[in-house]
Amino acid sequence: MCKYLYINVLLILFLVNKTGFAQVPENQLKFADSLFKAQNYFDAITEYKRLLFFDGNNEYDFSANYKIALAYKFGAKYGSAINYFRIASNYAKLPEQKFNIELMIVRTNILRGTENVALQMLDDLMKQAGTVSKKKEIYYWRGWAYMFKDDWENASKSFAQINPNHKLKLLCDKVNDEKYSVTFAKVISYILPGFGQFYTGHYLSGLLSLGWNVLWGYTTVNAFASDRIFDGLVIANLLWFRFYRGNFQNAEKFAKQENLKITNKALYKIQTEYRGLKP
C-alpha cells in the first residue's frame, strides 16, 4: 500500500516537472498578448519574436507571426506587416486561415495605398472562393479598395453585390452624385470660357475668366476686321490664347480640387461614423 503511495507521489512530481516545461512558452505568449492588448505594439512584436526564437517545437509559428503582422499593421509599418502575414500564411494549416490572411494582406495594401495590388489579389481570391460568404467578403474589400482608389462608381457596384441597400453602397452613390465631372468642366470651358468655373462654384474666377476672354477675343477679332493682321496675331497668341488656355486649365483644376474635398470628406465620415469592418 505504502509502495503505491510512494510511486503515486513520484509520478505527480514528474508531471509537475513536465508541466513546468510546457508553461514557459505559454507564459511568454500570454505576456506578448497582454502587451498587444495594451496596444504596446513595439514591445509586443519583440516578445512574439522572442517566443518564436525560443520556441523549439515551432508550436507558435502561425499565431506569433500573425500577431507580429497585426502589430506591424497597427503601427502603420505596412511593408513589414505584409512580410509577416506571408510568413504566417506559410504556417497556416487550414484553408480558412490562409483565406483570412490573404484578406489581411489585401486590407494592408488598401491602407498602404497600393490599391491595384489589393484589387489584383481580390481577383485571384475570387477565382478560388467557393462559398457565398467568402465572395461577399471579397466584394466588401473590393469596394473599400475602389473607395481608396477614388473610384466610387465601381465601389458602389461592389457593395451592391453584397446588398443593393448596403450602407457603404448608398454612401458611394451619394459621393458619386456630388462629385464634379472633370471632363464636363473642361469641355464647357472650351465652349464658354468661365463656365467650367461656374460649374464648380468658383463664380468670381469664372467671371474674371469670361471677362478676359471676351476682352481679348473682341480685340483680336477687331484687329483682324480692321485688317491689322499682325496686331491680331500678336494679341491672339500672346493674350487671348493665354487666357483661353488658363480658363480651361483652371476649370479642370477646380473640378479636381472640389472632388478631392468631397472624397476626403466622405472618407473622414466613414472613418468616424461607419461602424463596420475597416481596412
Added chain:
Amino acid sequence: MKRKTSQISTIFYFLFFFVLSTSFAQVVSKTNDYFNLKNRLKFGNYLFCQQDYLRAIDEFNAVNKKIKNDTLDFKIGYAFEKMRKYDKAIEKFSELNGNKNLSGLSRLETGKIFLLKKEFPEVYKLLIDSIEYKNNLRQYAGRLKYLTYLYDNKPLPDSSNYKLWFSSKVLPDVMKFYRRKQNPHYKSETLSGVLSAIIPGLGKIYVGEIGDGITALLFNGVLGFLAYNNFKANHKFRAWLFTGLTAVFYGGNIYGSVAAAQIYNSGVNFRFTRELNLFSKKHNYFLPKFKFLCE
C-alpha cells in the same frame, strides 16, 4: 520486513527531494529562461542579424547593464550607424576609445560616419594619424582617408597615394573616379553667358540644350526684327514695345544660359557622387567586414 520498509522510505525521500529540487529549479529557471542574460544576448544577436536593429539595441543594453561588454558596445554603435542615428553611433564608438581591441575599429567606423555625414575635416582629423593604427588597420584608415578626398572639394592629393593604398583589383575604378574628380566635364558658366550674348541661344546649345537654344534664337530674332521693322515704318509705340520685349528676352536668354550651365554642372556633380556612393557602398567604404557581428 521493517528494515525493508525503512530502505524504501530512504530511497523515496531521496528521490522525492531530488525530483522536487530539479523540478523547482527547472520551473524557476525556465520561467526566466527567455530573459536570462545568455538568452537575451542570443536573441539580441538574432535580431541584429535580422537587421531589426532597434530591438537588438534594447536586448544588448539589457545585457550591457549587468555585464559591461565592449563587443556589445561596438554592436550597439554599429546598429545605430545602420539606423542612420549617426550622433548616437559616434557617441557609442567614442566609449571604446581606450579599448585595446576595438578602439581602432570603432575609430574607422566613426570615420565612415563622418564621411556619410559629409563632415570631411572630421574624417581627416580622425584618420590623419593613420600611422597610429595597428598594421592591419592602417590600410583601411588610409583607404578611407583617400576615398574621402574624392568626396571633398579640397584639392586632390597626388595619384601615387591611391596606387599605394588601393589594391590592383579596385585601383582602375578608383582611378576613374580620381580622373573624373580632377577633370570634371563642367561647362563654363561665363562662356555660356558670353556665347548667348553674341548669338542668342548659342550658350544653351553649348550646354546641350539644343531645342531651347534654337527657340531662344528664333524668339530674339523675330522680336528684334519686329522692333527694327516698326522703327523703320515709324510705328513708334509698337517699335518701343518690341524693343522692350527684345531686351527682356535677350537678358533672359543670357541669364538662362548661365543657369543652364550651372544646372549642367550640378548634374555632373550629382552623377559623380551617386556613382561614387554606389561604388563605396559596394566595397563597404573599404572598411573590414566584421564577421563577429553576425555569427
